[in-house]
Amino acid sequence: MKRAFTKDQTWLQCMDCGYRADLLNERFFRCPKCQGLYDIHHDLNPPLKALARVYELERPDLTYKRVFDFRAGKGTSWSGPVLSSGVWRFKELIMPYLPEKHIISLQEGNVPIVRAGKYLRQWVGDSIDLYIILEGQSPTGSFKDFGGTVMMSIAKAAGIEAVCCASTGDTSAMAAAYAAAANIRCAVLLPKGKVTPAQLVQPLIYGARVITLPGDFDDCMRVMQHLVTNYRIYPANSLNPSRIEGHQVTVFLIAQNFEWELPDWIAVPVGNGSNCSSVGKGLRLMSQVGFKVKTKILGCQSQAANPLALSWKNAISIQEWQNAYKSIKVGETTATAARIGNPVSCKKVMREITLSNGEMQTASEKDLNEAVAICGRDGYFVCPQTGIALAGVKNAVRDGQIQKNERVVVVSTATGLKFTDSASNNLKKEIISAPSCKTETVLNLIMHT
Numbered sequence: 001m002k003r004a005f006t007k008d009q010t011w012l013q014c015m016d017c018g019y020r021a022d023l024l025n026e027r028f029f030r031c032p033k034c035q036g037l038y039d040i041h042h043d044l045n046p047p048l049k050a051l052a053r054v055y056e057l058e059r060p061d062l063t064y065k066r067v068f069d070f071r072a073g074k075g076t077s078w079s080g081p082v083l084s085s086g087v088w089r090f091k092e093l094i095m096p097y098l099p100e101k102h103i104i105s106l107q108e109g110n111v112p113i114v115r116a117g118k119y120l121r122q123w124v125g126d127s128i129d130l131y132i133i134l135e136g137q138s139p140t141g142s143f144k145d146f147g148g149t150v151m152m153s154i155a156k157a158a159g160i161e162a163v164c165c166a167s168t169g170d171t172s173a174m175a176a177a178y179a180a181a182a183n184i185r186c187a188v189l190l191p192k193g194k195v196t197p198a199q200l201v202q203p204l205i206y207g208a209r210v211i212t213l214p215g216d217f218d219d220c221m222r223v224m225q226h227l228v229t230n231y232r233i234y235p236a237n238s239l240n241p242s243r244i245e246g247h248q249v250t251v252f253l254i255a256q257n258f259e260w261e262l263p264d265w266i267a268v269p270v271g272n273g274s275n276c277s278s279v280g281k282g283l284r285l286m287s288q289v290g291f292k293v294k295t296k297i298l299g300c301q302s303q304a305a306n307p308l309a310l311s312w313k314n315a316i317s318i319q320e321w322q323n324a325y326k327s328i329k330v331g332e333t334t335a336t337a338a339r340i341g342n343p344v345s346c347k348k349v350m351r352e353i354t355l356s357n358g359e360m361q362t363a364s365e366k367d368l369n370e371a372v373a374i375c376g377r378d379g380y381f382v383c384p385q386t387g388i389a390l391a392g393v394k395n396a397v398r399d400g401q402i403q404k405n406e407r408v409v410v411v412s413t414a415t416g417l418k419f420t421d422s423a424s425n426n427l428k429k430e431i432i433s434a435p436s437c438k439t440e441t442v443l444n445l446i447m448h449t
């Protein structure tokens, strides 16, 4: 098969020792020299020069603005992904050399960025300018689709026949949906008897092989790692840095929404760390191509799973943070998708928070659940992980980290419809049980309770 792009156009590079590897041939996604994580790099200049010639603009930021603004809102059912997908609109910044015919898209990325409603503004503190990017309004209901479309496109371009992941939540849904679109075999490993019907149904409906193992989630992860290392099964989990490339569009979408003025803060929940890594990389990329970037990242963790917030201190250096960091044993939390004691991407989180002069916050269980309920009062049903970020913003306002009038965008990672168990447990006390079926009784309850 003819290569989709060369090793000099797009490549993998170890974030610790700089070792370079071939994205299309890589199957392990760990540096063979030092076990470090990979970043993806591109030679951005030739595609930019081609665009600049068309638009006759000298400055790269103006060229990108012109191209991306032209494409926004142009998509129809029969236009290609560069016009119809809110991820591939930014193709020149995320995967510039991939031929369009290799792209596997479900028209992801066109998500709303809404101003916080009245109740949420009051709860957080009315002095800030607060917005939410609702990434749960994606094909599979979570932010993973932003990265999934890029990951599966690369898998297809690399001639992959089967992908695998061990995830009980959003990753398995994303992997299964995009594998279906790519016509690639997908397997999802789950611990038998330990997942909810909601976690099973998405990979099943998308036609993945759902394999349950007689063990716990860690056993699934161990088998998954062996499959990757020894049998060259392609990993769909967050070790795969193609996902980060797509997920950077969180930053580009936010910038475009505010006419290319980046906000003062972007607040993200931190579980395995892919949100924080992607937002940070996207901000650095925008700065590199000439945009004015002042945005700080607020990383937020729940009290039950806060290894990064625990080891963080104001004005800490990356090295000091790495020395202070320890994985932890996690406690119980409704924010199960971020219930991670040793995040895979923890070094990338430390890099991005530090480089953006950002901060870390910890959200209490009470606050994160309250945040979800309050968003509902404004008409938005968000997941408990979004609740972590919202509660983190509230704490950062209280602690004076976020200042008056600053603009803050919270990344809402998934729809609350994936987490109905926790929301209904918290809210079922609100259900009014009528003592009879009489119309007057019901009327009285409607008007006076």
Ligand SMILES: [Zn+2]
Binding pocket: 014, 015, 016, 017, 018, 019, 031, 032, 033, 034, 035, 036
């Ligand atoms: Zn290395």
